[in-house]
Amino acid sequence: MNAGETMKKTRHGKSSAPDAEDPAEREQELRELARRLSDLDGDALDAQLLVTFREARDTGAVPVDAGFFLVVHILLAMADEALPEDAKVRELGRELETMEQDYGLPEDKSWAPGEAPEEWEALSRQYEIACDEARAAFFRSYGEAEMADMFLLDRAGFIRRFENGRNFFHGLPMLPDFLN
Template sequence: MKNTRWGKSCPPETPSEVEEALRHLARRTAEDVEEAGLDAQLLLTFQEARDTGTVPLDAGFFLVAHILLAMADEALAADARVRALNGELEAMERDAGLEVDTFWAPEDIPEEWEALLVEYEMACDEARAAFFRDAGEEVMAEVFLHDRAAFIRQFESGRRFFHGLPMLPSYVN
């Protein structure tokens, strides 16, 4: 029994359906944590929270997209096309005499390098979308590839559910 502010005891409140759903999800996640990595468990938890309506739609989109983007970015180095294009970019930079972590002045950037960079970024986006599809997020992958503005709007709306203030434009891809 908990004490009220007047010192009298009252029975504990019954948890809401949402609280109970979250507790169930936490128990299930704790049981499965040894079978999969933490990121995979977070993904499953976030997908279930979204799919069961435990959080609003945009908030669920944000949770799933956020963990998938983090996981996909970690896996980019495993994509053969991304690796090859990255190697070409680095070779072009070395051939031009650029040292590691140095950049061309905007007026000196070769057109071939810019074109290759665009191809590299497209390959990264395609690899991320493939990662989304592998995680069962076909619709999210299509929106990510073909309507980035809609992806960003829904991501930002969901992010605000948890964090409030808008993101700075420099953080939005």
């Protein structure tokens, strides 16, 4: 190792020279990680991914917006799984279903744009706001208050950072409906 090179501490506590990692050893470590992750149930896997994505963001292993995307992506997935547990979301969802039944809308159908009754549109907006508030509360519960505030108060900025980060990994545009 040259005098100008520094030793880096690997995750497993071993020191190695930069770029001197054995490819076969690295492949074995990745295979072991993949095996351990495949043994996890959904919640444990989500938690492990969140820890990993936060580490990538917080250590600067990826660009700032790419780190933002990774953490947001897993937290949104986790939050959406938890939405039915939110009392307000559940109640408004039941009210929407009741209203749809009262209007005779078949269970597997939806109204065409502009055809829904005004009171359903208003209730639907309340439901979407409740979902957004529940997602933001979920972000806060996982220590991401700044992200929660941005999600609620600066949706355009949130979407911009999300898309910039997503583009780092995937390239093509993708805007989930709830981000609009």
